[in-house]
Amino acid sequence: MVLEDAGIKGIQKEFGSLEKEMKRLGFVRWAWDYDKASFDMKFEGKESDYYLRIQAHVIQGKLENPKAVVEMDHPVFLRHIFPHGLDPDTEIPEEFKKTVDEVLGKVKETIA
Template sequence: MILADTGIKGIRGTFGDVEKTMLKAGFVRWSWDYGKANFDMKFSNEESDYYLRIQAHTTQGALENPKAKVVLDKPIFVRHIFPHGLDSSASIPEAFQEKIDKAIASIKEDLS
């Protein structure tokens, strides 16, 4: 599920500042290449594992350089289906909504 109206898409900053903010908000940088990084926050319940993912795309420089310029994309919420991958049509369970809202608000506050 794409979270369209969060105000995250288009936020710009240096990779060092973005990574520090994402870690502070509870995200972990899992996969990355020189043009983008995925920051994930994991949620679990008795049914499945879920992830709130925010991608950072480079606009100048290469990742791993703290001074590289990046722009954030819209957050997405996905459900992990083993062994098939990620289901991007998953709805957000009510138990996770408050934590997601707080994480997004924290990112916006720290990077805006």
């Protein structure tokens, strides 16, 4: 589920400071490529694991350089489906809605 109302898309930041702040907020940088990085926060549900993912796309420089400038994309809430991967069309379970909203508020406040 794409979370378009989070107010995070379009925020630009230096990669080094963004990575430190996202780690401090509980996100882990898992997937990365030469032009983007994904920051994930895991939620363990009763029947499945879920992830709150926020991608950052390079707009200036190279990703591993702390001075590279990245632009944030819309957060996405995903459900892990073993062994097939991640389902981007899942709804946020009721048990996680409040936490997801709080986390996104902290992310926006911290990186803006």
